[in-house]
Amino acid sequence: MPTLFRFLATLAILGGLAFAGLFALATLVVPTPREMTVTIPASKLQPPGR
Numbered sequence: 001m002p003t004l005f006r007f008l009a010t011l012a013i014l015g016g017l018a019f020a021g022l023f024a025l026a027t028l029v030v031p032t033p034r035e036m037t038v039t040i041p042a043s044k045l046q047p048p049g050r
Helices: 002-028
Strands: none
Touching: none
16 A cells, blocks of 8 residues: 555656646746748639639
């Protein structure tokens, strides 16, 4: 039983560390917005049937 408790405690600690890392990334990292250009083929601009 102590081995199971140690295993579950280790999993809980690792899960907490992963959660803390994701939370820190979500709150502390600010993405820089930038312009985006997408090239659309001319065939996509033509109405169907013409």
